[in-house]
Amino acid sequence: MNEGPNIALLGSLIGDPARANMLTALLSGKALTASELASVAGVTLQTTSSHLAKMEAGGLISRRRQGRHHYFSLAGEDVASVLEQIAGLAARQGHQATRTGPRDPALRQARVCYNHLAGERGVQLFDSLLARQFVxxxxxxxxxxxxxxxxxxxxxxALADISKPRRPLCKSCLDWSARRSHMAGTLGTALLGRLFALKWARRQPDSRIVTFTRTGDQRFTETFPV
Amino acid sequence: MNEGPNIALLGSLIGDPARANMLTALLSGKALTASELASVAGVTLQTTSSHLAKMEAGGLISRRRQGRHHYFSLAGEDVASVLEQIAGLAARQGHQATRTGPRDPALRQARVCYNHLAGERGVQLFDSLLARQFVxxxxxxxxxxxxxxxxxxxxxxALADISKPRRPLCKSCLDWSARRSHMAGTLGTALLGRLFALKWARRQPDSRIVTFTRTGDQRFTETFPV
DNA sequence: TTCATAGTTCGATCATAAACGAAGCATTTA
DNA sequence: TAAATGCTTCGTTTATGATCGAACTATGAA
Known part of the structure; x- marks a missing residue:
């Protein structure tokens, strides 16, 4: 009867509000503890524990024990990509898409998607590298x-340092705000890290928003022109 | 509180087994009536009507009235793409991925994804066009x-005939079986239609499986070599 | 007109699963 | 050692929503 894999199971995992909040929080790429996730989801720790177990079993997230803390993160880029695409669907048909608050423009501008740069800045970076045939x-x-x-x-x-045998060096990832591709993969991660290291940009605490400094903004556009 | 659009709503829409079955059926690209969808979902017509109303409100499907029949189809390629990607997640972590029945290999080989060719054949088509720099x-x-x-x-x-002002002529679409891109968009649709018109391949009734004829298989590989 | 088919709407039932309190386990700190 | 913290497990309650029967609307056929 079932042809193809089990879509409903994953859908229901994403479909619960508490879990969706947790997953959205994890899109920041940070590994979060169960307590932190309970906080963002607005439910008790017991409930959170149950949710986390289900999402782990479903392959959406992975767990790393460290002392008495359990750190959770998205299972991989493919999960992040699906979440962003679903967000894209919701944003597209604007309807009940949570009237865009003040933070929304910032999210469209530049944000972290799992571990790489997304939003208009991410698209710009990607386009620039493509246009100049660097990728x-x-x-x-x-x-x-x-x-x-x-x-x-x-x-x-240094590419030699970051290229791993199995993981693809770079892939494209569809962006929900710009409906364009941006750079994911190991290279995408390295690029974002470099932006932080150069202090051209920094991450807003407890948010996926990435803000560029005055000079960082300038340098970024110089380095990655459209 | 909510940053970004409403993921949970869409997730819950996809998460119900009956709805997931309907959506999977609609991935064939065919427009199906409420009765047909009730049949594939295994629920009564009343229940189906309720599901369809919700999915329509949620922007996943669209409705076309024709006489006393209501024809439903996926709202767009972006919806199809998300569904395929979720299927990809489920297939990847094989777990309870419905042990691959005899039809599964055929699905991986060649299938219809909304309105274009997916599976290994679809990937081959896409790769060939790219390698020879036709796209x-x-x-x-x-x-x-x-x-x-x-x-x-x-x-x-004839590209002039099929290019529409707004719709992108061709986009790539990630494949759950091959984890590679294949061709979607208007051109993808036209290519699939041409394969059928040339009788190189035909669609299995009530299935997403596309089967190539003996000579069609040969011609296809000649026309789109790797 | 009457009958049949396709679909929707309403109302009630029922099952699933989300939520939390309480208790238990594991790790760190005192 | 004891106490505190972080998280899990168990058991119960509760609420949401899937389901279907019955009634209603609309289109088509006789």
């Missing part, structure tokens, strides 16, 4: 060109 | 090259 795309599977390797080295990212 | 990609936004326009004309597809 070349065949769909969502991307690779860095020779010129790109050199450019990235100048930017402070 | 060029910058992420998920793709465009047809001059050489591609000519090639497609020879294949029986």
């Amino acid at each position: 070349a795309g065949d769909g969502e599977q991307l690779h860095v060109t020779a010129a790109g390797t050199q450019f990235l080295a100048g930017f402070g990212i | 060029a990609g910058d992420g998920e936004q793709l465009h047809v090259t001059a050489a591609g326009t000519q090639f497609l004309a020879g294949f029986g597809i």
Whole structure:
């Protein structure tokens, strides 16, 4: 009767408000404890524990024990990508899409998506690298060109250091606010990290919003022109 | 409190087994009546009507009245894409992924995804067009090259006829079975239609499976070599 | 007109699962 | 050692929503 995999199970996992809040919080890429997740979800610790167990069993999140703390994070980029795409659907047909508060524009501007830069800034970064042929795309599977390797080295990212055997170096990830692709994968993570290290941008505490400094904004546009 | 759009609502819509079955059936791209959907979901017509109203309000499906029949179809390619990606998550972590029955390999081989070709065949088609530079990609936004326009004309597809002002001509769509991109968009639809018109392949009744004829298989690989 | 088919709406039932209190386990601190 | 913290497990309550029967609307056929 069932053809293909079990969609309903995952849907119901995402479908609960408390769980959806937790997942959204985890989209920041930070690993959060059960207590922190209970706080963002607005339910007690017992309830949270139950939710976390279900999401772990469903493969949405993974757990890392450290002392008496349990740190939870999204199971992978594919999970983050699906969450962002669902958010995209909801945003598109604006309807009951939680009237855009003051923080919303900032989210569209620049935000963390699991571990890379999303929003208009993320799209700009991606487009710039593509336009100058530093990365070349065949769909969502991307690779860095020779010129790109050199450019990235100048930017402070040594590809040899970050390329892992299995994980794709860079992939594209669809953006819900801009409906465009931005850079995910190991390279996407490295780029975001470099932005922070250079102090061009910093993450707002307890939020997915990324804010650029005055000079960082300028440098960013110089380095990644459209 | 809520940052970003309402994920939980869409998740819960997808999360109900009856609705998930209906959505999966609609992934075939066919417009189905309420009665047909009731049949695939295994619930009564009343229940189905309720589900359909909710999914319509949620923007997942759209309705077209024709006489006393109501035809339902997915609201758009973005919805289809999300569904396929969720299926991909479920398939990946194999778990309770409904032990792969005999039909499963066929689904991986070639299937209809909303209105274009997915599965290994779909990936092959996409890769071939990219490798020969008939389409060029910058992420998920793709465009047809001059050489591609000519090639497609020879294949029986006149781009001028199918390009609409607003809809993107071709986009990539992530595949749950192959975890690769395949061709969606207007061009993807046209290509699938051409395969049917040439009788290289046909759709299995009441299924998303696409089967290639003996000669069709041969011609397809000749026309779209890897 | 009458009858049949397709679908919706209403109301009631019922089952699932979300939520929390209480208790238990594990780890760290005192 | 004892006490506190972080989290899980168990058992119960409760609320949401899926389901279906019955009644109603609309289109088509006889």
